[in-house]
Amino acid sequence: MADFYFNLPLWFRLLVQGFAVIMVVFPIAGFCSLAERKVSAWIQGRPGPNRALPVFIAWVPVLGPFLQRLGIFHFMADGGKMLFKEDSLPGHVNKFYFILAPIVAMMPALTTVTTVPFGAYLDAAGQVIPLGLARVDIGLLAVFAVSSLGVYSLILAGWASNSKYPFLGGVRASAQLISYELAMTLSVVPVFLWINSPGMPGTMSLARAVEFQSLPGFFGGAWFIFIMPVAALIFLVSLFAETNRHPFDMAEGEADLVGGFHTEYGAFKWGLFFVAEYAHMLIGSGVFTLLFLGGWNPLPWVTLAQFAALLHVAQLPLVVGLLSIGIFLGKVIALIFFFMWVRWTVPRFRYDQVMKLGWQKLLPLAIANLIAYAIGIAVIQK
């Protein structure tokens, strides 16, 4: 079957892969919005959405009501509502950029997915081969480069809305994203200093980072979150800021900015912004998982290869592949839950606090962390 696939024309394969990305990221991102509602409800002591029930599921005796209570079908109801409600276009906006903004929001979100490896399988020689749509060696660099384009959508949306509060939201979003980009990028440099030993071909590949967390020995098998906790913390905090999540959601702070950059948006255009936001969260969590949480390794000091051997499935690439994707997705979803959990724990920062934290705390800390690890790694790898 693999041979058949690789014999197809390149453009067709790219088309299939592109559709695969959209068909996977869109539902997962949409599902995150349901999870968001449900987790919010549970933390606030409410049952959350639990009414929608398609007729054909209502007939299933126990499962139907259970799924209804879980609110699974609100996901479809929400999506349908977004798709079919009136897509109004306010008269005072710059129409071209107003419509362009949600599209620009989606593009980097869907593009970066291709560069994130999401699983691995063992080939006949027992080598771990990472799974990903585009196996580019610049890995993380591509993620950072493309995903930071997402801020243009917020600026565009804020500016094209031709209205005070969306504009302020766009300005805030751009300032915030630029501030935290620095700390975020600097925080991952120690990881790549560690995995790029002198004399070896240099790489920014995310799969390589996972490979380094699957080595034998105490330090080899340790996830980077144990070896570089400060870097992981800075990366995580910057990730919250980069994805505009609480407590850093200055761009849409509804108390002071009505709805922020998307005040003038509605229906599917508004939905696209949110799918993009959740897709950014997904990719950010994926990168965090790959860099600091051991990627597709089930436990610290237990690699995927050992785990597969333990389950006697090492000879079945398909099973190992699905297993690794499951482990990876499980970690990503746990991180997404963490995002939602933090949302209801930490109150929103004031804008000056956000700037102070970014420039005066995280950036110096990231630089100090980088210098400390650079010296440490130089001593160890000499």
Place this chain on the structure above:
Amino acid sequence: MAVIPLERKPLSFAERTYLPAIASGLKTTLKHLFAPNITMEYPEQRPAIPPGYRGVPTLVKDPHGREKCVSCQLCEFVCPPKAIRITPGEIPADAPERAHVEKGPQAFDIDMLRCIYCGLCQEVCPEEAIFLQNQYSMTGYTREEMVNHKDRLYELGGTLPDEHFKWDKKLDAEKHGNAH
């Protein structure tokens, strides 16, 4: 009152990083995540109505199923928003044992779009015929639907226990020659 000067200690390093505070906050929210819900799922679950609740005003009958209202129109006069409208009528000829009551409402309308649920009608009624009972949900699609007519008022009100049977006593007294 004595002024107690409070010493504001500078924040420790751990406090300034926010992290311990965030961790304890996460613990609190996690506890709430697993705590039972406090929501009442309304149409299926109904709240328990406390005694003395002032719901929709209704007309009640006495335990023998007889109309209590004598259409004195006190409630109509006292009603602050003028929600009640009564058309007085005669007691029907087919009930001779009730002829001494003299009057009964021919029509009794309460406009629920005007009613403010103040309960003055219940307070003023000399016959204990009008009560604000437990019904709290009153909806309709038209203004017409929101006017409770007499039959609807009796349907909502039902029968309440009566301690006096005032008109029976009056009839007894009249028969024994000492009319009150």
